[in-house]
Amino acid sequence: MARSNPSRAKGIFVSVLKWALAIGFLGLVSLGVAVAVAMTQLPDYQQLSRRSDLGQMVRVRAADGTLLVSLGPSFGRWLNYDEIPPTMRSAMIAVEDKRFRSHIGVDPIGVARSFKVRIQSGSWKQGGSTITQQLARNIFLTNSRTFGRKVKEAILALALERKFSxxxxxxxxxxxxxxxxxxxGIDAASRTFFGHGAERLSLGEAAIIAGLVKAPSNYSPTADVEAARGRAGVVLNSMVENGFLPASAAVGVDPAEIKVQPAAKQNSVRYFTDWALPQLDTLIDETSDPIDVWTTLDPGMQSAADRAINGYTPPGAQGALVAIDRDGAVRAMVGGRDYVDSIYNRATQAERQPGSAFKLFVYLAALESGMKPDDTIVDEPVTIDGWTPRNSTRTYVGQVTLREAFSRSINTISAKIGDALGFGTIADMARRFGISGRISTFPSMVLGTSDVRLIDMTRAFAAVQNRGVSVMPYAIRKVVTADGRLLYQHQANEERVLVAPWVAAGMTDMLQSAVLSGTGRAAQIGRPVAGKTGTTTSNKDGWFIGFSSGLTTGVWMGRDDARPVGGLQGGAAPARAFADFMKVAVAKRPVEQFETKAPMPDWQLEPDEEAWGMNYVDSAPLVDADGNPIGRQPANPLAPEAQPQPTQGGSQVDQQWLDEVLRRNPQNRPQPAPRNPPPEQQPLEPAPDPLQPRP
Structure with a gap:
C-alpha cells in the first residue's frame, strides 16, 4: 500500500498536466482564432488615421489669427512617422512602454509586474498596458477597469501587431x-501648449508632452505648469536609464525654462463666438473634418469693450456693447459683465425699450419728407389722440430748429413729427433700417416704447454713417480645414440704399450736434463723433449709440429684471463707456470729418408739381439704384402752408420698394394702424431676422 500512494499521486499529476496542456492548447487555439477574427475586422490604416470618430474640432480665430476658443476635440496636423521628431518618439517609448520594439503587443514582464504590485498593495496601481494596448483601448474600447475589457484589449493589441508594423x-x-x-495627438498638444507644430518640438517640450499621457488633467501645462515641468524631469531620467538619451543631453535641459503658451481667454469673447458659430450651419456643409473659423473680432477692441462695460456699468446692472465696422464686420461684442456668471447675450438676444435713441427713425422720416436740420418748429404742449407727451425738463422753449430739437431730445417735437407724417411711416423707417421686432404704431412709439435689440439699433446707426446704405453685421470671414482647404469666404452683401445720401448727411449733422452740444456730450473723444442717447421711464434702460472714423458702437445698460437703476441715463454711464471704448478702438484710424452737406436734389431746391406730373403730398418716396430721389412731397410738412393730407395710416413710404428692402411678401405686409387705434390693436409683426441662421 505504501508504494501505491506515490504511483497514484504521480498519475494524478500527469492527468492534471495533460488537462492543463490540453486546456492551454485549446486556449492558445481560441486566442489565435480570436486574434485572426479581430484582424479581419480591424479597419485599414487609412480609416484608423481619420479622427472624425472623436467629433469635430472647431478652432475660432480672431481677425489677426489669435486663437479665441477651441471647441470639441482639438486635432493638429497628422504627422507621418518620419515627420515625428526622434526625441518625441523616444520620450514616449521610454516613459510608456520601454520594450515596445520587442513585445508582441502584450508585454508578459509588464503583466507580471502589474500582478505583483496588485498582490503586494491590494489594488491595481500599475497598469502594465503597452502602447499597442493603449491604442486599442483608445480606438475601440472604454476605460472601464474590468477583466473582460482587459481580455478584449489584449486580443485587439495582438491583432494590431499582426496587421501593422x-x-x-x-x-x-x-x-x-x-x-x-x-x-x-502630439501636433494638437504642441500647438495648444507651445503655440507651434509638433515637427518643431524641442527635447524639453517633447518630454512635457510625453509625460501628459499618464494623467492629462494633473500634468496639463495650462492647469499646473510646475507639475508638468516636474513630470518632464521624470521622462528625461527614464530616457537616460533606458538608453534613449545620453546623460549629457538630459543635463542640458532645464524644464523650468520651457515656455508654455497661456490658455486663450474665454470670458467675454464667448458672447461673440456663441453668436457667430451657429451661422456655420448656413455657410458650410462640413461636419466632420477639423476646421478653423476666422472671424472679424479685433482682440484689442474686445479687451477695451470688456473694460468699458465692467468699468462703467452701475452696480447691480448689466451692460452690453457691440461695435460694427463700415463693411458690417463685428469688431467687438460684450453681452454681459461676466460670461461665467451669465451666458445670456444682451447685445443680440435682449429686447429692451430704446427711449430717445429711437428718435433716429423719427428724424430720418422728417428729413426724407423734405424737412432740413435748420427748419424751425415750435416746442409747445401737444395732445395726440389723448396722449400728451412731456419733455424731460418739464418746460417748453418755443421756436427751435430741427437740429436743436434732436440734440436736446425734445419729446414734443418728435410727437409733432410723428403726428404729421403718420406713425406708420416712422415704423416703416425703423423696419427699413433693420429693426426686426414688433413696432407699435401708437403715438408714444416716437419716444422709443417698442422693444429692440442692441445689435439692430447699432446696425441702423451704421447705415446712417454709411451714407444711407444698408450695413449687414457679419462675424465669419472665412472657414478652412486643418490642411488649408477653403470651405467658405465672406463676400460683401448686396448693398441696398435705405435713404438718399442727403438724408443721411442731414441725420449725421444732427447726430453730431447731439454729441457736441446736446445730451451726448460725455461721448466726446477728441475727434468727430455722431450719436444719440436713450433713457427709458424710471431709468430702466440707458443707451448710447454713435460712430466715428467708420466704426459704429452701441452701448446698453440696465437690469435684466427691468427694475429702475438709480442715476442711469444714456448721457451718463453708457456715453462714458462708449467714449472709453472708442478712444482705444479708433486710436490708430485716421480722423474722418463727417459729410453733412450732401447736395440736395433739384426738386428739393425748386419744388414744382408739374415737373413730376404727380401730387407730392400723396406721392411715395422713390430712390434709384444710386440713391438719388426721383420723387417726393414738398419741404417741411410741418409748415402751415404744406397742409399735409394724411393717407391711410399716415404712411408715405413706397410699399413696393420697402417690401423689396425688407424682403417681405406683399401679401404678408403689416397693415398701418388707423389714426385712432382701438386699445386692442396689436403692434406690427416682426420682420424675419437676417442675423439668425435660417431653419
Whole structure:
C-alpha cells in the first residue's frame, strides 16, 4: 500500500498536466482564432488615421489669427512617422512602454509586474498596458477597469501587431492619444501648449508632452505648469536609464525654462463666438473634418469693450456693447459683465425699450419728407389722440430748429413729427433700417416704447454713417480645414440704399450736434463723433449709440429684471463707456470729418408739381439704384402752408420698394394702424431676422 500512494499521486499529476496542456492548447487555439477574427475586422490604416470618430474640432480665430476658443476635440496636423521628431518618439517609448520594439503587443514582464504590485498593495496601481494596448483601448474600447475589457484589449493589441508594423502603431498612437486640454495627438498638444507644430518640438517640450499621457488633467501645462515641468524631469531620467538619451543631453535641459503658451481667454469673447458659430450651419456643409473659423473680432477692441462695460456699468446692472465696422464686420461684442456668471447675450438676444435713441427713425422720416436740420418748429404742449407727451425738463422753449430739437431730445417735437407724417411711416423707417421686432404704431412709439435689440439699433446707426446704405453685421470671414482647404469666404452683401445720401448727411449733422452740444456730450473723444442717447421711464434702460472714423458702437445698460437703476441715463454711464471704448478702438484710424452737406436734389431746391406730373403730398418716396430721389412731397410738412393730407395710416413710404428692402411678401405686409387705434390693436409683426441662421 505504501508504494501505491506515490504511483497514484504521480498519475494524478500527469492527468492534471495533460488537462492543463490540453486546456492551454485549446486556449492558445481560441486566442489565435480570436486574434485572426479581430484582424479581419480591424479597419485599414487609412480609416484608423481619420479622427472624425472623436467629433469635430472647431478652432475660432480672431481677425489677426489669435486663437479665441477651441471647441470639441482639438486635432493638429497628422504627422507621418518620419515627420515625428526622434526625441518625441523616444520620450514616449521610454516613459510608456520601454520594450515596445520587442513585445508582441502584450508585454508578459509588464503583466507580471502589474500582478505583483496588485498582490503586494491590494489594488491595481500599475497598469502594465503597452502602447499597442493603449491604442486599442483608445480606438475601440472604454476605460472601464474590468477583466473582460482587459481580455478584449489584449486580443485587439495582438491583432494590431499582426496587421501593422511597429512604426505604424507608434504613428497611430502619437497622432490619436489624448494629451489633455482637448488636444488629441502630439501636433494638437504642441500647438495648444507651445503655440507651434509638433515637427518643431524641442527635447524639453517633447518630454512635457510625453509625460501628459499618464494623467492629462494633473500634468496639463495650462492647469499646473510646475507639475508638468516636474513630470518632464521624470521622462528625461527614464530616457537616460533606458538608453534613449545620453546623460549629457538630459543635463542640458532645464524644464523650468520651457515656455508654455497661456490658455486663450474665454470670458467675454464667448458672447461673440456663441453668436457667430451657429451661422456655420448656413455657410458650410462640413461636419466632420477639423476646421478653423476666422472671424472679424479685433482682440484689442474686445479687451477695451470688456473694460468699458465692467468699468462703467452701475452696480447691480448689466451692460452690453457691440461695435460694427463700415463693411458690417463685428469688431467687438460684450453681452454681459461676466460670461461665467451669465451666458445670456444682451447685445443680440435682449429686447429692451430704446427711449430717445429711437428718435433716429423719427428724424430720418422728417428729413426724407423734405424737412432740413435748420427748419424751425415750435416746442409747445401737444395732445395726440389723448396722449400728451412731456419733455424731460418739464418746460417748453418755443421756436427751435430741427437740429436743436434732436440734440436736446425734445419729446414734443418728435410727437409733432410723428403726428404729421403718420406713425406708420416712422415704423416703416425703423423696419427699413433693420429693426426686426414688433413696432407699435401708437403715438408714444416716437419716444422709443417698442422693444429692440442692441445689435439692430447699432446696425441702423451704421447705415446712417454709411451714407444711407444698408450695413449687414457679419462675424465669419472665412472657414478652412486643418490642411488649408477653403470651405467658405465672406463676400460683401448686396448693398441696398435705405435713404438718399442727403438724408443721411442731414441725420449725421444732427447726430453730431447731439454729441457736441446736446445730451451726448460725455461721448466726446477728441475727434468727430455722431450719436444719440436713450433713457427709458424710471431709468430702466440707458443707451448710447454713435460712430466715428467708420466704426459704429452701441452701448446698453440696465437690469435684466427691468427694475429702475438709480442715476442711469444714456448721457451718463453708457456715453462714458462708449467714449472709453472708442478712444482705444479708433486710436490708430485716421480722423474722418463727417459729410453733412450732401447736395440736395433739384426738386428739393425748386419744388414744382408739374415737373413730376404727380401730387407730392400723396406721392411715395422713390430712390434709384444710386440713391438719388426721383420723387417726393414738398419741404417741411410741418409748415402751415404744406397742409399735409394724411393717407391711410399716415404712411408715405413706397410699399413696393420697402417690401423689396425688407424682403417681405406683399401679401404678408403689416397693415398701418388707423389714426385712432382701438386699445386692442396689436403692434406690427416682426420682420424675419437676417442675423439668425435660417431653419
Amino acid at each position: 511597429k512604426n505604424q502603431i507608434l504613428e497611430l498612437y502619437l497622432n490619436r492619444v489624448y494629451f489633455g486640454g482637448g488636444a488629441y
